Amino acid sequence: MKPKPKPQAEFGVPQNYFKASSLNALANSGRAKYRQLAPTLKAIEEQYGVPASIVVAIWGRETGFGEAALPHDAVTAIATQAFMGRRPDEFRPQLIGALKIIELGHATRKMMKSSWAGAMGHTQFLPGDFEDYAVDFDGDGRRDIWRSVPDALASAGNSLRSQGWDGKQPWAYEVTLPKNFDCTRQGPDQALPIKEWIDLGVQRVKGRPFPKDRLGDWTFLVLPAGMKGPAFLATTNFSVLKLYNNSDVYAIFVGHVADMIAYDTPVDFVGTWHPVERFTRGRILEFQKVLVSQGHDVGKVDGLVGFKTRQTIGKEEKARGLPLTCYPSHALINQVLK
Structure with a gap:
């Protein structure tokens, strides 16, 4: 066994x-x-x-x-x-x-x-x-x-x-997204320079400006809970942290605690971590297999909700007229598995 x-x-x-x-x-x-x-x-x-x-x-x-x-x-x-x-x-x-x-x-x-x-x-x-x-x-x-x-x-x-840490960049920036933003734009495969995210209406939280000398840096959007949690523009260093432990929330946790230590003060997330629906890993694995059979790219078929799976969820939500969240829901999974 x-x-x-x-x-x-x-x-x-x-x-x-x-x-x-x-x-x-x-x-x-x-x-x-x-x-x-x-x-x-x-x-x-x-x-x-x-x-x-x-x-x-x-x-x-x-x-x-x-x-x-x-x-x-x-x-x-x-x-x-x-x-x-x-x-x-x-x-x-x-x-x-x-x-x-x-x-x-x-x-x-x-x-x-x-x-x-x-x-x-x-x-x-x-x-x-x-x-x-x-x-x-x-x-x-x-x-x-x-x-x-x-x-x-x-x-x-x-x-x-x-493994590539860039001492000139932070690990990520917490950001706010404009209303009705398309959450399928998340993930390393859709990276853009910071200045282009700004053109799309993405803003740094608390009205902080992005550093002027970093506007050309390529960053990608990370939505670990889809639209039900905070949003981040991730730098190369975020990807390096994931080489230590291949998890979005791990990289965010380490980066966030590091900021709390460095600034010697509580550093709160501006975005709220909302409750999400729970699923077993086996259920997500079954869901991924069906999506792959329908021609979707969900990344690794492993029962985990990585960025490719979240992208695909958003695409399916749009196609089925469901609220756009880019995170698993019983409503979507039940429809797909039928």
Whole structure:
């Protein structure tokens, strides 16, 4: 019997992911860590060009600043995914990487405690991440993401920088959309320069102007809850954050908490996270399969509501005369599955 994957909050109801109590608690702890580790974080930021607040926010989200229990043996967890999980081809190289970490003396197997999927250390690296991005920042001759906070945080900074972080851009801008805006225009495949979004009526929240020297930057619209939540114009850095965890809400959460840490003040979303209808992953998977059979491109058929699926939902809502939301509803899914 295949192991049942643990549900991930990143793929649940968006509203539940952004509880104010969780955001404030993480930001408050993050500010304390920021002050405590200021010299180290400043050095990491200078070397890798990634804001220290982003690195601290990732640390907080991944392991609660190293306090989260990591109860699994990494080798066992990865081996289980490699031979019995949903993505065996992705995890088999990770298993080899885990064994190499032990063979080369970077860590003992006892040290290699992990999440259910084999992610290790303060900032949750898989073995492949360790091989590619782990660094010895404290100068003790070891790349130790398990016991050395400087090594772990610098490794996260190196990971982001190596995968394309642009130090001249923010992670995203929260925006407001004009009335009756077509939400199918979301996603990286429909990126435009900021100045062209402005021409379409997209505005930065609270009347803030976009930086004049960034109006030529290509950005794309992110609507993680369709028209039932805040809207964002995402930069290259948003896509880099998704390489750390391939989820829109994860990237927004990390970026938002980083802003709260950096500005040392509560930073509220202007848009409201409205309640949305709930579905099992299996139901969305069935829905995606039918849409694909009808010629739609929903991206990966995986039971998750990614931007391509949200685009397609909007197209189907328009075709069927339903309110345009670009987010799943029982009314739409029932019609499609009939």
